[in-house]
Amino acid sequence: MSSDNDFRIIISRIETYFIRRRDTEYYLQVVNDKYDETYNFFFNISPRGKRVHSIPLHTVEDYRLLYLEKLINKIFEKYQFSIKYDGFVGLRWPLSQELIQKRRHKDE
Amino acid sequence: MDYSKEPHGVFFLIDNKSFYASVEATMRGLNPLKELLVVMSEADNTNGGLVLATSPMAKKLFHLQANVSRQRNLPQDPRLIVVPPRMNLYIKRNLQINSIFREFAAECDVWPYSIDESIIDMTKSWRLFGDSPREVARLIQKTVRHRLGLYTTVGIGDNPVQAKIALDIYAKHDPELMGEIHYETVPEKIWTIENMTDVWSIAKRTEKRLKSLGIHNMRELALSNPFYLKEKLGLIGEQIFAIAWGIDRTRLADNITPKSHSIGNSQVLPRDYFDKKEIETVIKEMGQQVASRLRHHHKQAGCLYLSVTYSYSARAEGERGGFSIADNLNPTDSDQDISELLIYLFESQWQGQPVRNLAVYSSKLITKTAQQLDFFTPVKQQFQKEDKLAIIDEIRSKYGFHSLVYANSLLKGGTAIHRATLVGGHNGGNAYE
Numbered sequence: 242m243s244s245d246n247d248f249r250i251i252i253s254r255i256e257t258y259f260i261r262r263r264d265t266e267y268y269l270q271v272v273n274d275k276y277d278e279t280y281n282f283f284f285n286i287s288p289r290g291k292r293v294h295s296i297p298l299h300t301v302e303d304y305r306l307l308y309l310e311k312l313i314n315k316i317f318e319k320y321q322f323s324i325k326y327d328g329f330v331g332l333r334w335p336l337s338q339e340l341i342q343k344r345r346h347k348d349e
Numbered sequence: 350m351d352y353s354k355e356p357h358g359v360f361f362l363i364d365n366k367s368f369y370a371s372v373e374a375t376m377r378g379l380n381p382l383k384e385l386l387v388v389m390s391e392a393d394n395t396n397g398g399l400v401l402a403t404s405p406m407a408k409k410l411f412h413l414q415a416n417v418s419r420q421r422n423l424p425q426d427p428r429l430i431v432v433p434p435r436m437n438l439y440i441k442r443n444l445q446i447n448s449i450f451r452e453f454a455a456e457c458d459v460w461p462y463s464i465d466e467s468i469i470d471m472t473k474s475w476r477l478f479g480d481s482p483r484e485v486a487r488l489i490q491k492t493v494r495h496r497l498g499l500y501t502t503v504g505i506g507d508n509p510v511q512a513k514i515a516l517d518i519y520a521k522h523d524p525e526l527m528g529e530i531h532y533e534t535v536p537e538k539i540w541t542i543e544n545m546t547d548v549w550s551i552a553k554r555t556e557k558r559l560k561s562l563g564i565h566n567m568r569e570l571a572l573s574n575p576f577y578l579k580e581k582l583g584l585i586g587e588q589i590f591a592i593a594w595g596i597d598r599t600r601l602a603d604n605i606t607p608k609s610h611s612i613g614n615s616q617v618l619p620r621d622y623f624d625k626k627e628i629e630t631v632i633k634e635m636g637q638q639v640a641s642r643l644r645h646h647h648k649q650a651g652c653l654y655l656s657v658t659y660s661y662s663a664r665a666e667g668e669r670g671g672f673s674i675a676d677n678l679n680p681t682d683s684d685q686d687i688s689e690l691l692i693y694l695f696e697s698q699w700q701g702q703p704v705r706n707l708a709v710y711s712s713k714l715i716t717k718t719a720q721q722l723d724f725f726t727p728v729k730q731q732f733q734k735e736d737k738l739a740i741i742d743e744i745r746s747k748y749g750f751h752s753l754v755y756a757n758s759l760l761k762g763g764t765a766i767h768r769a770t771l772v773g774g775h776n777g778g779n780a781y782e
Contacts, residue, residue, distance in 0.1 A: 272378040276498050281376050292429045295377065327378030 244308065247301050248315050251282055254298045255320060264289040269298075271313070273328030278304045285325070307335045352532040355508070355596055358472035359482050362504040362512035363489065365446070366526065368465035369402035372442050373432045375498035382500060385410065386430045389420065390775050392619075398423075401434050401775065436772035439464060442497065449493055453478060453485070460601055466516075468509055470601060486527055502526040510597035511535075513549045518542060535595035540568040551589060558582060559589075567593050612642050613654070613710030616764065616774070621660040621703040627762030628704050629692055634758055634765040635709040636688035643711060644742055649680035651713030653687060655694045658706035671706070672698045680715050683738065687711070 259267060270283040282298040301309065313324070329341035365371060369388040371381035379386070381404060388402040398420030403413045411424055423429070443464050450459045450469050458470040471482065479485040486503040493501050503526065504516025511530040519528025519538070530538045543566050545551045545559065562581055564570050571593035578586035591597065614635055622628045632655070643650055658671035674694045681687065691709060720735055722728060744753050750769035758765045771777060 270377065272376065274376060274378065276375060276496065281378075283377060287427065290427060291425045292423065292431050293427065295430050295432045297376070297433070297435065 244303075244312060244315075247299060247303075247312055251299045251312075251316060252319060254296075255284060255322075258284050258286065258296055259320075262288065267322055269316075269322045269324045270295070271309075271324055271326050273326075273332075274300075275328060280304070280309050306332065306341075310334045310336050350594060352596075355532065356598060356600075357507050357532075358470060359475050360506050360509050360512040361469040361471055361482075361486060361489070362462070362506070362509065362516045363450070363467050363469065363486075363501050364504075364516060365465040366500045366502055366521075367402055367404050367408075368442075368499075369434060369439055370404040370407075371499050372439055373435075374404060376438075377430075381498070382406065384430070385426075385428050386432060387413070387423065388434050389423075389431050390434050391420075392771070392775065434775045435777065436775050437777045440772070442499070445497060446493060446499070446501075449496065450489070452492075453489055457602065468512070468601065483527060483529065487525070490526065500526065503528075505529040506595075507531050508595070508597040509599055509601065510549070510592055511595050514539060514542075514592075514595075517549060518547055530595060532595060536568075536571075539593060539595055540566075540571055542567045545570070548589075548592065550592065555582075555585065555589065609712060610648075610714050611710050611712040612639060612646065612648070612650070612714065613708065614638055614642075615656070615706065615708035616768065618705050618707065619764065621662070621705055622762060623701075623703050624762070625699070626760070628699075628707075629695065630757050630760050630762045631707055631764055632691050632695055632709070633688045633755075634763060635707060636691045637684045637755065638765065639709050639711050640682055640684045640687045640738075641742060641745070643682040643714070644738065646714075647717045648714040649682045649717045650678075650687070650711030651680045651715060652677050652711065653690050653694070654708075654710040654712065655691050656706075656708040656710075657695065657699065657704055660703040660705040663702045671702075671704075674698055675712075677713070680713075680721070682717060683734065685734075 266287040266289075268285050268287070270285055272281040272283070274281050277300075280301040282301065284296045284298050286294045286296070301312065303309075326342040327346060330345050332341050333339060334341055366381065370384075370386050373388055374381040374384045374386055377384075383406060384404050385407045386404040387400050387407055389398045389400050391398045400413065400419070400423065407413055407429065411426070411429070413422070423431075443461070447459060447461055447467055450467055454469050454471055454474045458473070460468040460470075462468050471485065475482050475485045478488055482505050486505055490501050490503060493499055502516060502520040502523075504512040504514070504520050505527065506512035506515050506529070511532075515528035515530040515538070519530075520526055521528075539548075542548060545556050545565075545567060546553060548567065551559075558581070559565075559570065562573075562578075564573055570589065573590070575587060575590045578590050580586075582589075616631075616635070618631065622631070639650075652675055654673065654675040656671065656673040659669075664670045674697070676690060676694055678686065678690050720731070722731055741753055751766060754766055757763060
């Protein structure tokens, strides 16, 4: 699937679920899925004091960090959600050379 | 007890711990055993939400059960993650798991039992992988965990039923996620089960009947008189007596041909239906769906069965819970014939009660070899009708069910269009993945 296509699907699904409720935190979750060799995108909706809803947005099959970095930069131009990364400990973004995920989460 | 003439093999029954919840956890990079996660279907007909699966930790912490908990029983806790079901993904994982099992046993010895359980006949191959069946089971568990991130529980037995009971009763609570029953250990492992409904194939009704015979646990069942059991409970009596002794003479490879086939569908409506027109819309849709499935299998039905269950409120008022009715018809696979009879059956019994469940089944199936003409309709018209249905089926198989629907599905109350996107009654997952 081309970069445009991945981008388009992710954005269109965010549009469906991002309804700007008050007292609600919205954030993206990007998972390095080592079993399938894919990057999985989720949209997490966390109303204060309530259960978190985690909605699958898309699975990116192009398993290259450079591709992922470009895709995320593109999403960032449109939406500035904070992003929770899982499964990226020790990896750096190829372009910016920053660490992707600083430390392992307790339930990983 | 002399077990020497009973079949002795090495059987594994492997199941996935909280399968749907575990798959969702691994997709999110989380450990399936540590995470607080529930898979909840929020389809129209679940009345707010139905919990399909619960991760082991969530079960422990919030005392939840899978499949029976409703959204209203779920605590509002910010630690809890709620995710929608993706049936297609679970089917894919199940296929991957079974292909791992086939690395350990021949293809013909791996038997998928449900979406998250498989029976493996390891009799011929276990020696290739370790010194004891337990060691091999461990290796399989590790392989699945390593490749897919999922935890599996293994029941080991000398025959399938021992493996199944070992899985259900012992493996699920074992720190190594393994349980073992052999012929020698039947008294200590099976007879000690106090709660008979924990045993595979014994449910509440059977338990009640056994209790009325003075049998309250597995030991009493095993030590009762089998002829008496058979007299009182019929074939089932014999069967559960054998289970109590850990005996299972099934040969998995035997091909079982059912005496009769049936094709049918059932559904829970998204709300209570009061209006006759709305109910009949859904019945017609279901008739069309059954007809289309009949045509797909090149069958014609000689008997139709309609079951209608009233809504909970109507039942609470002391009315009967619904009705089931069947009738014969000239073998057919036509949408119209089937819908007409179903509507007739419905109208003959319904007296205005609110309806919540519908089921339509067709039986007395015969293989369709030719089109049966009748005297009363012009032949050309009959051909055209047949051709029309064939074309509808062809278009649907090529472009999906949505591409061509009867206009009545667009009426208020119709469910066919929405249901066509579901897998096993639940959300299949994103289409473009």
